[in-house]
Amino acid sequence: MPISDLVEVLGLSVAWLSKVENGTRRTDAGNIARLLGFYRADQATVDRVMSLHADPRDWFVGCGHGPGGVDELAVLLRHEAAAREVFAYETVSVPALAQTPVYGRAVLERNPLAVLGEVEQRTEARKRRQRVLSRPSRFVFVVREMTLRNLGVDRRTASDQLRHLALLPNTGRVEVRVLPRLMAGSYLDRYSFTLMRSEHYRPVVHVDAMYHSVFLDHPDDVAAYQAAAQAVLSNTLSVEESQALILHLANGAHAVASRTG
Template sequence: MTKRRELEQQPGTAGRRNDNRPGVWVAYGKLLKLLRKKAGVTQEQLAEAVGYSLEQTASIEQGRRPAKAAFTEAAERFLDAGGVLEAVQEEVDFAKLPAFFRDFAVLELDAVSHYSYEPLLVPGLLQTEAYARALFEAYCPKMSEELVEQNVDARLSRQKLFTKTPSVEFSFVIGEAALRNLVGGGEVMREQMRHLLKLRATGNVEVQVIPSLAGYHTGLEGPFVLLETAEQHWRFGYIESQSLGFVISDATWVSTLGLRYGKLRSKALQVDESAALIEQLLEEHDGH
C-alpha cells in the first residue's frame, strides 16, 4: 500500500514567517494549496502532473520557491484553476528580481522606448539562457544553484517586453569587447551571437556595436539605460554597477545621458554594419 505523503511545514512553525520569502510567493503558495485541496489532490499527485519533484512542489506551496510560468500553466490545467494562478504569475516573476532593480523594472513595464549602452557584457534583455546562467554561476559571492535558477528565470521573463502591445522601441549599443569575451565558453558565445542576429527580425530591436578601436568616448565611463514612459513622456535614466543600481529622474542628468547616448550611436557602427561584424566574429568563433 502506497503511503500518502505531503511535505507540509514542520510542527511548531505555525505563525512563524521566514522574512526572506516575498509576500507574493507566500500568497501564491496558499492559493495553490487551497486549489489543490478543493480538487482533492495530494502534493504527490500534483507534482507528478506538472512534472516537478515532490520537494519542489512543496517548496512552492510554502512560498520558499517561486513558481515558473510552465508550472503555473500545468497547475492551472490540472486543477482547473480558472486563471487564478496565472493572474499572479507576473507578480511572482517580479519578486524574483534583485531588490535594487525593482524600481527600474516597474518603470520598464511602462516604457515606450528603451535605450541601453553596455561596454563589457551583452545587456540582460538580449542574453540567452546559457549566457545569463554563466554570469550568475560566476557571481561573487557564489550563489546557490536555486538562486542561480531564480535569477536566470527572472532575467528571461523580462524579455517578454520585446513582444508586448503596444510595442516598445529598443536600441542597444554594445562594446565590441562584450562580443569577444568568451563568457561561458565558445559554444555559449556562438549561441549568443546567433541570438543577436535573430533579433533583427523583430522589427523593434536595433543593435549597434562600437568597435574596440573607436577611441575615447563618453561610454567608457560605464553602462547606462534611458527610458521614455507613455505617461506624459517622462524620461528616466538607470545606472548599475557591482550589483548596485539607482534610477535617475533629475531632468538635467537625464538630458545629459540622452546627449551621451546620441554621441555613442554616432560612434557605433550602423545596424547593418554591426550585424556584419557579429557575423564575422561568429565565423571566427566557429573556426576555433
C-alpha cells in the same frame, strides 16, 4: 475618487494636476500638503513626501537587490513595461534583455559570491523580464566590439549568444549597434546605463551597481545621459554593419567549437 471631485474640492485644474503628476510642472509645499490631505495619506507618507519636496537634490531612487537581483526589481520592471523607447549600453557584457539563458547564467556565475539557488532564480527572472521585447516598443542595444570578441564563455555558448544578438533586429523592434574597438575609450562610453522613455512617467535613467540600482529622473541628469547616448551612437556601426560583424564573429566561434568539440 474621480479626478473631477478632486479638482472641484481643491480648486485646481485638470491640466495643472496632470502636469504635476507627469513631472512636467513643479509645485509648492502647500499644494502638496493639500493633495496629501485629500487622499488621506498616513503620517509616514506625509513625512516622506514632504521631505522629498524639501530636498531638491533628491531626484533619484536607490534600490537594493534581493535574491532575484535586478531582474526582479519592481521599479525597473514597471518602467521597462511602460517604456516606448529603451536605450541600453553595456560595457562588459551583452545587455540583459538581449542575453540567452545559457550566456546569462554564465555571466551571473562569474560573481564570486554567487549562490546556486540565487543564480537559477535570477536566470528565470531574466527570462520573464525579456518578454518585454514582444511589446510594440523600440529597443536600442549598444555593445562594445571588445566585449563581443571576448564574452568570457565557451565557444559554443558564445556562438549561440552572438547569433541570437544578430537576429534580434529581424523582429523590427530592436536595433543592435556595435561600438568598434577604435572608437571606444572616451569618457562618455566608460559606464553602462539604460535610458527609458514612456507616456506615463518622466524619462528615467537606470544605473546598475552590482547589489544596488539607481534611478535618475531629474531633467538635468536625463539630459546628460541622453547626450552620452547620442555620443555613443554617433560612433557605432550601422545596424547592418553591426549585424554583419556579429554574424562573422558567431561563425568564427562556431568553427572553433566544432574543431575542439
